[in-house]
Amino acid sequence: MLPFILKRLGLALLVALTVSFISFSLLFLSGDPAAALAGETASGEDVEALRRLYGFDRPMLVQYGEWLFSALRGDFGESYYFKLPVAGLIAERLQVTMILGVCGILFALLTAVPLGVVAAIRPNSLIDRVALFLSVAGQAMPSFWFGLILIVVFAIQLGWLPPSGAATWRHFIMPTIVLGYYAMPAIMRLTRAGMLDVLNSDFIRTARAKGAGEGRVLFKHALRNAIIPVVSLAAVQMGFMLGGSIVVESVFALHGAGFLAWESIARNDLPTVQALILVFSMFYIVFTFLADVLNAWLDPRMRSS
Amino acid sequence: MTDAADPLSQEIHGPTPRQILRMRAFGHKGLLFGLIVVGLLVLIALFAPVLAPHDPYAQSLMNRMVPPVFMGGSWEHPLGTDHLGRDYLSRLIYGARVSLLIGSIAALISGLIGTTMGVCAGYFGGKVDAFVTFLINVRLAMPVVLVALAVVAILGGSLTVVVCVLGLLLWDRFAVVMRASTLQVSRRDYVAAAQVIGASTPRILLTEIMPNIFNNLIVVITLEMAHAILLEAALSFLGLGVQPPTPSWGLMVSEGKNMMLFEPWLVLIPGAVLFVLVLAINLMGDGLRDVTAPEGRS
Numbered sequence: 001m002l003p004f005i006l007k008r009l010g011l012a013l014l015v016a017l018t019v020s021f022i023s024f025s026l027l028f029l030s031g032d033p034a035a036a037l038a039g040e041t042a043s044g045e046d047v048e049a050l051r052r053l054y055g056f057d058r059p060m061l062v063q064y065g066e067w068l069f070s071a072l073r074g075d076f077g078e079s080y081y082f083k084l085p086v087a088g089l090i091a092e093r094l095q096v097t098m099i100l101g102v103c104g105i106l107f108a109l110l111t112a113v114p115l116g117v118v119a120a121i122r123p124n125s126l127i128d129r130v131a132l133f134l135s136v137a138g139q140a141m142p143s144f145w146f147g148l149i150l151i152v153v154f155a156i157q158l159g160w161l162p163p164s165g166a167a168t169w170r171h172f173i174m175p176t177i178v179l180g181y182y183a184m185p186a187i188m189r190l191t192r193a194g195m196l197d198v199l200n201s202d203f204i205r206t207a208r209a210k211g212a213g214e215g216r217v218l219f220k221h222a223l224r225n226a227i228i229p230v231v232s233l234a235a236v237q238m239g240f241m242l243g244g245s246i247v248v249e250s251v252f253a254l255h256g257a258g259f260l261a262w263e264s265i266a267r268n269d270l271p272t273v274q275a276l277i278l279v280f281s282m283f284y285i286v287f288t289f290l291a292d293v294l295n296a297w298l299d300p301r302m303r304s305s
Numbered sequence: 306m307t308d309a310a311d312p313l314s315q316e317i318h319g320p321t322p323r324q325i326l327r328m329r330a331f332g333h334k335g336l337l338f339g340l341i342v343v344g345l346l347v348l349i350a351l352f353a354p355v356l357a358p359h360d361p362y363a364q365s366l367m368n369r370m371v372p373p374v375f376m377g378g379s380w381e382h383p384l385g386t387d388h389l390g391r392d393y394l395s396r397l398i399y400g401a402r403v404s405l406l407i408g409s410i411a412a413l414i415s416g417l418i419g420t421t422m423g424v425c426a427g428y429f430g431g432k433v434d435a436f437v438t439f440l441i442n443v444r445l446a447m448p449v450v451l452v453a454l455a456v457v458a459i460l461g462g463s464l465t466v467v468v469c470v471l472g473l474l475l476w477d478r479f480a481v482v483m484r485a486s487t488l489q490v491s492r493r494d495y496v497a498a499a500q501v502i503g504a505s506t507p508r509i510l511l512t513e514i515m516p517n518i519f520n521n522l523i524v525v526i527t528l529e530m531a532h533a534i535l536l537e538a539a540l541s542f543l544g545l546g547v548q549p550p551t552p553s554w555g556l557m558v559s560e561g562k563n564m565m566l567f568e569p570w571l572v573l574i575p576g577a578v579l580f581v582l583v584l585a586i587n588l589m590g591d592g593l594r595d596v597t598a599p600e601g602r603s
Contacts, residue, residue: 011442018443023452029459136591140584142535144542145558145576152569236445243448247539261451262543265458273455280448288446 004296004303012289016282020071023277024064027270067274076275081267086275089260094279096166096256097245100175104245105238107180108187113230116191117223120199131192135185143244147178147251164253175252182244183237190233194226228298235291239284329596336592342585350401357395358383361552365390370568384574387557388564393571396552397578403553404534404582407468411533412526414472419479420522424510426480427487437480444477453536454545462548467540471533478532482525486518493517520597527590531583538579554579 034051035042042050051057055066070077076086119128154174155163165171198204199222207221246258253259257276264272296303320328330336349356365386372378373385373393384393426437453470460466490496491514499509538555540546547553549560554575561571 011439014439015442015446018439019446022443022447026452026455026459029456136584136587137580140531140535140580140587142538142542142555142558142576142579142583144539144555145572145579148558148562148565148572148576152565152572156566156569239446240448243451246448246450246454247543250543262454265451265454265545268458273451277448277451277455280451281446284446284448 001296001303005293008289008292008296012285016285019281019285020068020278021064023274023281024067025060026274026277028060071275071278076278077271079264079269079272081264081269081272086272089272090257090275090279093255093257093260096254097242097249097258100172100179100245100248100254100256101238101242103172103176104179104241105183105234107176108183108237109234111180112184112187113191113227116188117195117218117226119188120192120195120226121218123196128192131188135188138181138185141181143178143182144247144251146181147174147248150174150178151251166254166256171252171254175248175254178251179241179245179248183234183241186237187230187233191226191230194229195222198222198226228295231298232288232291232295235287236284239280239287242283243280326596330592333592333596335588336596339585339587339589339592342581343589346401346582346585347405349398350405353398353402357392357398359392359395361391361395361399362550363391370564370571372568373570373574376570385570387560387571393557393574396557397554397575399552400554400557400575400578401582403464403547403551404537404579407464407471407537407547408530408534408586410468411471411475411537412530414469415474415476415529415533416479416522416526418473419476419525420483422476423480423483423485424487424514424518427484428491428506428510428514430488434484437484441477441480444474447474449474449536450539453540454543457540458545462540462546464547464551467537467546471536475529475533475536478529479522479525482521483518486521487514490514490517520593524590524594524597527586527593531586531590534579534586535583 034047034054034056055063067077074087076090078084079086079089082089115127115131115134119125119131122128151163151174154161161173162168162171204217204221207217212221242258244258245256246261248254249256249258250262257279261273261276263269264276292302359382366389368382368386368390369388371382371386371390374380374383376385378385382392382394384397386392387396422437422440426434453474456470457466460470496509496513499513504513537546537553538558541553541555542559544559547556549556557575558572558579561568561575565572
């Protein structure tokens with residue numbers, strides 16, 4: 001188990017390092033960052049002064065090294081727009097995004113897994129068809145449009161829920177549904193396929209033959225095996241969802257990290273954008289690492305591959 | 306001796322693989338629905354100048370936010386007009402061009418990158434495979450929407466930039482699927498045979514491997530096209546994709562958002578069209594996968 005964890009950890013670190021380099025080099029995509037920062041009306045001297053102030057005149061790799069070591073200490077520099085430390089800004093906004101992400105993945109799992117299980121137990125039944133319809137529709141649903149429809153129906157027409165903001169738990173209901181629905185189809189399909197696969201296997205037949213109750217067969221024997229790949233997928237989806245929260249947060253005006261990303265991109269606030277890309281990537285890397293370790297623990301065969 | 310009595314010739318005269326494929330395709334409702342809807346939208350996009358009743362860019366401040374015909378409007382503007390008095394139907398029709406163009410070119414670029422990576426990884430294995438797998442991991446760790454938004458914002462939003470950014474970002478599924486398919490195919494005897502008779506590596510890749518993973522490639526191309534179309538709409542909705550006055554469905558939803566309280570159809574119509582297009586492309590992709598799969602699920 002330990003060699004597997006170490007090997008996997010090494011990979012995670014290497015991926016994190018590469019991502020950090022890519023998000024750092026975004027700064028240089030625009031050509032001259034000092035000129036971009038100074039604006040079009042700035043004189044050559046102003047640009048020069050800014051270049052020295054932010055250290056853009058040094059080799060890129062030196063700047064990257066410095067940025068990376070500050071980032072490791074939790075210092076992402078100062079936001080061009082807010083004139084505040086980026087780390088503090090993100091930490092403050094991350095709470096809303098985390099709540100949204102956790103609620104979203106819980107919503108997705110709590111709807112997708114039961115639906116997938118029932119659909120697999122009764123293939124081609126009404127529930128199977130409903131589940132299939134929900135997943136096909138979910139994959140084609142533009143999340144910003146779905147969010148706006150929910151606002152029109154539940155906030156404007158019916159007046160049941162607040163349309164935007166993050167003041168109470170009721171503000172999180174619609175964003176949770178939109179974000180969760182985005183992750184639901186994949187989880188449901190995998191649960192259904194996994195359950196179908198397991199239910200046809202020999203050990204289930206054996207369990208039934210030795211007289212185990214149907215509930216015991218389904219939950220203790222089948223679901224436990226079918227759920228293993230779902231754990232990995234949920235971790236991957238959770239990572240995607242945090243990145244995807246940028247759309248949902250802007251629809252519902254939830255002032256989380258995704259909203260911050262949108263604001264800072266629109267304002268060319270590159271230190272904040274770089275830090276956010278890195279933070280969102282780190283979440284994905286950590287989630288998938290934990291999922292792989294959990295999987296290796298649940299299923300010894302995975303440790304060798 | 307008659308043909309019917311000979312078991313060997315009966316086997317030969319059974320349906321050919323192509324006939325089986327056609328029979329499966331015509332029996333697959335999802336695939337048929339997808340093909341018909343996508344085909345229609347492609348035709349609409351191609352013949353937009355003929356079909357559009359008005360110039361999609363022509364503003365008319367006297368005719369702002371005319372409701373669609375089913376909400377008390379007139380046939381002059383069947384789907385009404387937007388906040389600048391531009392004909393909504395014409396903008397929707399031209400919007401199909403934007404979506405389909407971005408979707409197909411982005412899928413083509415990412416398909417080229419991802420397939421090259423995946424086939425190389427699957428065929429050569431070892432260090433090449435490890436490197437490609439690593440690149441896939443890096444790509445998956447990057448938040449697509451965020452990176453795409455940031456790059457588009459830095460380089461400036463235009464059709465070309467959006468297409469290139471999406472094309473350079475969405476190759477991951479191609480690489481994953483093509484790698485797995487190549488791994489499977491390259492273990493077959495005919496590949497070994499080609500190697501034994503001394504065929505060059507490019508020849509083996511192009512004439513032995515590629516034709517046998519082509520079905521999977523088509524499936525991924527359709528699914529990634531849908532993905533690219535959804536992402537373009539999201540970027541344009543956030544104001545950092547295709548720029549006004551270009552008619553993009555995502556942008557139309559975003560422009561209608563401010564009037565949503567009074568005129569919800571401004572948001573409902575372009576979003577619904579987007580939903581139907583993506584749904585149809587996905588159903589087409591899923592259908593193609595079912596029909597071409599050797600065991601023929603469906």
